[in-house]
Amino acid sequence: MDIGIIIAGLLTLAIFSFLYRDNPVYKMAESLLIGVSIGYFLVITWDNTLRANLFDPLFTGGEIDLLIPFGLGLLMFGRFSSKTSALSRIPIAVLIGSGAGVAIPAMLGARTLAQMSATVQPLLTESGWLNVSGLVVLVGVLCTLAYFYFSREHQGTLGRVAKTGTWFLMIFFGTTFGYTVMSRMSTLIGRVEFLLSDFLKLTN
Amino acid sequence: MKQLQQRHYVFIGLALVVIVTMLLPYRPEIVPSAETRRMHEYIDSLPEGSVLLISFDHEASSLPEIKPLALALLRHAFSKRLKLIGIALLPEGTGVGYGLMREAAREYDMSYGEDFVYLGFRPQYVAAILSMGESIPETFPEDYLGQAYDQLPMLNGIENYDDLACVISVADGSLTTHWVEYGHARYRVKVSAFVAASMVTTYDPYLASGQIYAMVSGLRGAAEYEKLIGIGGSGARGMLAQTSMHLYVILMIIIGNLIYFRQKQRGRG
Amino acid sequence: MRRRVPQLVCGLFGLLIFTLHFLTSDQAHRTYRLILDDYYQIVFAFALLVGVVSFIRVNLKAVERGKDRPYRIVSLLGLLLMPVLAMGWGIGGDSPFLWVFDNVQVPMQATVFALLAFYVASASFRGFRARSLPATVLLLSALLTLLSRSDLGGFMAEYITPVADWVRYNPSMSARRAILIGIGLGSLTTSLRVILGIERTWLGGGK
Structure with missing residues (x-):
């Protein structure tokens, strides 16, 4: 049998041992997982991004304008000393500022306005019947938004509308729970399939 | 040995269900x-040589669910002789995506650089998505293996x-939202998605508004897609x-509730 | 000064990239890409490296103190292993780097996630109770979804699945849409506050 499959199988069983209770075998496997994951992450970030987009163009391609982002990146390490920690705020400012700048048009146009526009549908279907589904969506969106409106106390009409919003939220949470169960079960099926077919060779 | 607790019995029951059913040869009709x-009709309708960008936006943790989904997509695309560019916006998706593309390419005898390429990972997904819209070669000057973008024949003329x-x-989280x-x-x-089932309700509003063109979800979605392309x-x-x-x-939910109502009745009594 | 300069940099970058979004000249597009590629992504990559360095420091300190020493050593060795393999044999094709990723990292990570299936089943038994009317609606909605995505054929396929699909695409979707709109408006105002210097919590404490 392939040594890789034996190792993967044993490590899979080590992780599953947590189901009984926390134990040293599980802890050892977990520690290995954490270390290997961070090592992998380091290599991919270094090789695919820093080397390809920064160090190669800067040191072999002579693109000296890259010295600025390089310098900003180095300032990040200022965090490790109390004397220099304030310097790390500058690259963080670049990240926060750029993030906020790109987010405004996206949040306004692609999210809020696009979703609001999709909520408003014709009240009658093409065959002339009342568009019940469209109406349910409209009522659902308005009532749920009312539920999240906290600038006024939820009393009177607002209270009733917000209460209706909670029913829609409950339906949404229930549906989401159902799909989450599906997802988790699928992951377990995948691991059991590996153990039964690749590791133990009980099925094809 | 420590005494088994209530939850252990629930665990054992679930383990038995999954093991026994996986050993049975019966396959339900999908x-x-x-x-x-x-989604299938859309991929089917694309002319030979069309270029798809497949973004592996997931962690390794969801691989059992993501792998059948991604393989079904890759097999269909390769069988239609479409050209594929692979990228990843999460580090772990990088290794997974590379492996899956190679696996599917081997089955259809596709050659690297001519029929598919793998560009690898870029951090900060919003910046990567926007930057590719301006210029893919400048965002990815090299592929995953370190070959220059302009040395890969398939990428000639692909700018943005x-x-x-x-x-x-291909996502297990909210990255499709950013696309x-x-x-x-x-x-x-045009954005489409192959997603883990847990993300279905997150993407429903985008699907309804037409911002996501088509979506296949979960292991069941993979089984449906496999049926449509005729590959188990x-x-x-x-x-x-x-x-x-x-x-x-x-x-479990029903039994839990029966116990709950019985205890409630007893409490009243 | 220690707060003013970062605040100014933040505002300038935010305003610049926001303005560039609406400009269509070639120069504007080039600058937009430059900020995203050369600044945003590269600085972000360094931020990730800071996390790695921090992890190494914390674990080395723990090894020194003797707390969970064997586990910490295994973590550090695992971390060291991957760059060594990558430097020695590369990261492509059938490299040892990918071999470790495929046979050590992926199976364990996927199994940790698979554990959740057991806890979901246990939580369904112990916590998913019809204690009130809203809780009952939640429960029924979940049951409907689970039944509709099971291959039971017959009555289920004919009647339950269409009902579940309607619930998913209409009342459930509308609640999610309202949440999205709420988050959208919240993110929008927070971004504006950050750029205008009203929101300063990201600067942390200190002068």
Whole structure:
């Protein structure tokens, strides 16, 4: 049998041992997982991004304008000393500022306005019947938004509308729970399939 | 030995259900949903040589669910002789995506650089998505293996999203949202998704508004897609177990509630 | 000064990239890409490296103190292993780097996630109770979804699945849409506050 499959199988069983209770075998496997994951992450970030987009163009391609982002990146390490920690705020400012700048048009146009526009549908279907589904969506969106409106106390009409919003939220949470169960079960099926077919060779 | 607790019995029950059903050879009849058929019809309608960008936006943790989905997509795309560009916006998706593309390419005798390429990972997904809209070669000057972009024949003439038929995000989290809100909104690139079942309700509003063109979800979606392309895979193999596990969870909910109401009645008595 | 300069940099970058979003000249597009590629992504990559360095420091300190020493050593060795393999044999094709990723990292990570299936089943038994009317609606909605995505054929396929699909695409979707709109508006105002210097919590404490 392939040594890789034996190792993967044993490590899979080590992780599953947590189901009984926390134990040293599980802890050892977990520690290995954490270390290997961070090592992998380091290599991919270094090789695919820093080397390809920064160090190669800067040191072999002579693109000296890259010295600025390089310098900003180095300032990040200022965090490790109390004397220099304030310097790390500058690259963080670049990240926060750029993030906020790109987010405004996206949040306004692609999210809020696009979703609001999709909520408003014709009240009658093409065959002339009342568009019940469209109406349910409209009522659902308005009532749920009312539920999240906290600038006024939820009393009177607002209270009733917000209460209706909670029913829609409950339906949404229930549906989401159902799909989450599906997802988790699928992951377990995948691991059991590996153990039964690749590791133990009980099925094809 | 420490005494088994209540939860251990629930665990043992679930383990038995999944093991027994996985050992049975029976495969339930799968009826593809309209959602899955829409994606299949779209890929089917693309002319030979069209370029798809497949973004592996997931962690390794969801691989058992993502692998059958991604393989079904890759097999269909390669069988239609479409050109594929692979990227990853999460580090772990990088290794997974590379492995899956190579696996599917081997089955269809596709050659690297001519029929598919793998560009690798870029951090900060919003910046990566927007930057690719401006220039893919400048965002990815090299592929995953370190070969220069202009040395890969398949990429000749591919500058930005205008040169792609569609972006397909294979995701287990909310990254597809960013493809929609940044890629589709600014550059009008068509976005479709193959997603873990847990993300279905997150993406429903985008699907309803047409911002996501088509979506295939979960192991069941993979099984449906496998049926449509006529190739068996992990999706179909897992369907009996999936159904049985759903029924097991339903049974647990019912038993839990029966106990709860009985205790409540006793309390009143 | 220690707060003013970062605040100014933040505002300038935010305003610049926001303005560039609406400009269509070639120069504007080039600058937009430059900021995203050369600044945003590269600085972000360094931020990730800071996390790695921090992890190494914390674990080395723990090894020194003797707390969970064997586990910490295994973590550090695992971390060291991957760059060594990558430097020695590369990261492509059938490299040892990918071999470790495929046979050590992926199976364990996927199994940790698979554990959740057991806890979901246990939580369904112990916590998913019809204690009130809203809780009952939540429960029924979940049951409907689970039944509709099971291959039971017959009555289920004919009647339950269409009902579940309607619930998913209409009342459930509308609640999610309202949440999205709420988050959208919240993110929008927070971004504006950050650029205008009203929101300063990201600067942390100190002068």
